[in-house]
Amino acid sequence: MFICAGHMGGLECARPIRTATDQWRNRGMGRRVMGIIAGSVLLCLLLSGTAAAAETSETSSHNALSPLILLTFLLPAGLILLSAAAFPEDQAAEAAAGGVVSWGMACLAYFAVGFAFQFGGIAIVYPSPDLAGLYWEYSPLDVAWGSGWGMLGLRGFLMAGPAATPGALTLFLAQLPLLGVATLIVHFATWRTTHRWLTLPLGLLMGSVAYPWLGNWIWGGGWLANLGLTMAYGHGLVDAAGSGQVALCGAVGAFAAVSVFRGRPIALPESRLDAPLPRAHLPLLGWSGALLMTIGWMATSPMAHFPTATNVVLPVMAVNMVLAAFGTAFAAGLYTWLVSARLDVLMIGRAMAAGLAATAAGAPFLPAWGALTVGLVSGLLLPWLLFWFENRLNLGNAAAALAVFGIPAALGLLLPGVLADGRHGAGWNRIGFDAYLGTPGQGVSGLWVAEGLTPDWPGQMLAQLIGLAAILVWCFAVFWTPLSIARATVLAWRRSGIEFGTPPPPVPFEADPPSMPVEASRFDPVSERGEVCGTDTQNDEANQR
Secondary structure, three states, rough: OOOOOOEEEEOOOOOOOHHHHHHHHHHHHHHHHHHHHHHHHHHHHHHHHHHHHHHHHHOOOOHHOOOOOHHHHHHHHHHHHHHHOOOOOHHHHHHHHHHHHHHHHHHHHHHHHHHHHHOOOOOOOOHHHHHHOOOEEOOOOOOHHHOOOEEEEEHHHHHOOOHOOOHHHHHHHHHHHHHHHOOOHHHHHHOOOHHHHHHHHHHHHHHHHHHHHHHHHHOOOOOOOOOOHHOOOOOOOOOOOOHHHHHHHHHHHHHHHHHHHHHOOOOOOEEEEEEOOOOOHHHHHHHHHHHHHHHHHHHHHHHHHHOOOOOHHHHHHHHHHHHHHHHHHHHHHHHHHHHHOOOHHHHHHHHHHHHHHHOOOOOOOOOOOHHHHHHHHHHHHHHHHHHHHHHHHHOHHHHHHHHHHHHHHHHHHHHHHHHHHOOOOOOOOHHHOOOOOOEEOOOOOOOOOOOOOOOOHHHHHHHHHHHHHHHHHHHHHHHHHHHHHHHHEEEEEEEEOOOOOOOOOOOOOOOHHHOOOOOOEEEEOOOEEEEEEEEHHHHHOOOOO
């Protein structure tokens, strides 16, 4: 018996018979898709080179578009390809198109209100001239508990006024790929379970409430980032590249949505517990998507967190993410090779995404051996997690979201509290610019630190645990509450039997009472008034007598 997992929506035990025409059509589609991917990568590189040349030629560099921003859009593009590879070929195109629509809805909501909610008070913690007008941070606890408990930004709506500066627009553009990843995780997990019209509400919830409010707490100067100042818990919540903000937010939202709309769990027969490995319907798309995600997430890393720390080394961040991604792919690929005598393309692609999600939070602060170890462990856990969520808990489409992004991101969010070695991150979240724990230049520290540095235990771990709990509760509530209300409303409407555009049924009346004899009136000529002198029946009886 070997343990593995089914792809999104079910298991595939046999390949369908294909004709020569179908094979020719599939090969043609694969060539076209690969051509589009190659063209997109070349276009991004060309635009990056152009932007870099423009940046060096301009006297004011803050007006130039960073070439890394253009590469960040490879991150959601790769996720679309990786997720579409698990769908049957006749459904992949529609699912991918729906993902773009959902991402577009999230971007519109983020443009209207989301950016203001997330970065409306960034000027308080990040002294930049371009962001100086974004200084309004709402907090219900400042009066009682002091400053540092920001909950929500309130300036920059519709990207107008103080949000129309080059710096604010660059910050807005840098968040769109990360917002896209969180939205797409929810979309692909719910595509087969829910109705198609939910694509727009899910994107609206993510872009206007779930992502920006959480982003304010973590990256916008909110209360989670300030736990080091308010509660003396390390450097506050550390999430450098989005393990919690992006991956965990999307996975929890997907689980909440699927839990609302899925039916009752079905008892699985014992024969299904010996499940085959998931089959990649479009294997080249899956592998290409995983590579694009790796490039895009590395490009996103240096611009995701504001304000930046003073001594974060970007090569350390990039190397740790690559080691984790390929370590996860190696471990998962080796596992599938041993249990099924073949290298499973879809599992390897998902493993790379899981490695990125696991190391994104602490990538600038982990030693290289720590990132590689995290990747290897994540790769061994991934097939078991997929099997457990898909076949034992019967979570359906949410199984891949939880196994690839949810559990790895949750574990990765705790890594800085254990493996952060203190060599990097001085000044992170405005903590320890000059010295920390009595050591000059010490940065984000966990339990195991470099030689000569002081462990920050359990302070940093407490900050990470509080952040993890806040993300789980917030993201689940944001999606579960409105979707449950919407579902209950629709079910109540259906039970009423009333359809849109039809008048309500008439109110039923009681049966007419039995007819009673009618009294006849007779005119009295004397009194000139009518008097009731009896019924017609009584008059007839009198005449007969």
